[in-house]
Amino acid sequence: MFEEILSGIEKIITPGNMIVVLKIAAIIIIGLLFLRLILFYVKRTMKKRFSQQSIMIVRKLLSYTALFIILILILKQLNVKLAAILGAAGIAGIAIGFASQTSLSNIISGVFLISEKAFTVGDIIKVDGISGIILSVDLLSVKIRTFDNQYVRIPNEKLINTEVVNVTKFPIRRLDINLTIAYKEDLSRVRELLLEITEKNPHCLDNPEPLFVIKEFGDHGVELLLGVWFFKTDYLVTKNTMMQEIKEHFDREGIEIPFPHLSLYAGSISDPLKIQMIGNKPENLH
């Protein structure tokens, strides 16, 4: 048994076959080294002029092409008839094509997405309630990392058919803060105070000027909108500092933020609300 195996190995490991194996190893090693070298120089030369996404696409195209060439060269060394394989690949391609219509649709969508440049690697997007930073834009899908560090793969076909919000497309954004103040408050004073808070906050941009709108006379008070502009990377710090400063200033100035009150009765018969009279009238009435 052992002798049979040895003789079988001896038949395979002939000097001729060894040369072929060495040639294949050389093709793989040199090919991969050459590919790495090309990818390194492509990255270095494209870094200054092109976006991260363009660099990624070029690198992927080069990688796939190089790997295909290496495969062809290996098959040639093994004396495999390429014409037959390519013919079979063509037939298989048609069959696979029919079977993978969704994938083809994704690829075509990917081409449109890439050419449209609606977003690029590093942008923050919102799709169907998911928001995150784009890690890669590939032919089949877009990969994003959500803010709670989850990896989400969104098929390109979905992105073509869905509303996509690119949060960081433009360098500056407006933070809209909706406020409600009691009817008794002096609107001019509130406006002055809000603009003063905005002016003092170093994260709020002086230009474009902040937006102040008296939206409507609501059920609980006068509804206001304060829109402050900020640099796209300062979202959290601007929001937190502004909300805190508004609350602190309103408390200090005695400006009331009205809110609806809800009374809950747990199964018992509800008593009438207590009313306290201020002045010379009876103090407690039920």
Place this chain on the structure above:
Amino acid sequence: MNMWDEFQIENGGTINCQIGSLSLWMEHRDEEFLISQAYSDEDTNVLSATQVRDHGDLPEDLSWNRYIVQDPSTKFQLVPALPDRAVVVSPEFPIKLATNSDVVFYMSIPVWVQIMAGNKKKALFKEIPSLVLSNTWFGDTMTGELCYALTTRALRKIEDHGDLRHRIICPVRILNLGSEPLDFQNLCVHVEHLMVFGGAEHLWSNDVFIIYRGDEQPSEIRYEDKIPQYETKCVTLSSERVPSQKTIISKSFSFIKSFTAFD
């Protein structure tokens, strides 16, 4: 002790520097240097450096940053620099400049204090603005650049600045060659292309010369590389952050008053 001269901090010693609204403390503790800063509400005209005698005088809520150096005899130097981004200067009151007229404004810009450390060759340790400037945007909402906002009195005489030692005076000459009066509301000065010079009385930057040719035309901006001639014996204290071409064609005036995009 001259504020911008080289100095050493003895082990256990603390130095307090006051530069406008900025209070800076530097302490030498064993083989470490500790730096802390605080801002007062008012931008007062103060420029002083003193040795702290009693450590009980230090504010209690200071948060220190620790810096470790190989040589405990390291020398320090505070270097006045201009802001690290362009500054959009807005005059307190709108100014109109008639056609074919020129004017020189002396803008005062807060100092950015660079703490340099080292004996032979000094390296930047930390950089602190003497006044926290708010951000502003120069350009439209889709393209433009992030700048610091600065309101200025746009004084036309150096004497009017008085004893202004904690700010850098930037002379800006504007020539209006446009067909209409120049409505000077906002001016973007790329201070990162400017050097800082120290005179006997003031800190200076190079002269900036702007030729305005109309709203639709880009302005021509020149950053002079000569030492300012407003004071004798001006010495270079810091070089420009970003070297500039001598002439820059740029849209330097902004007429965008408000953005009312509201959905």
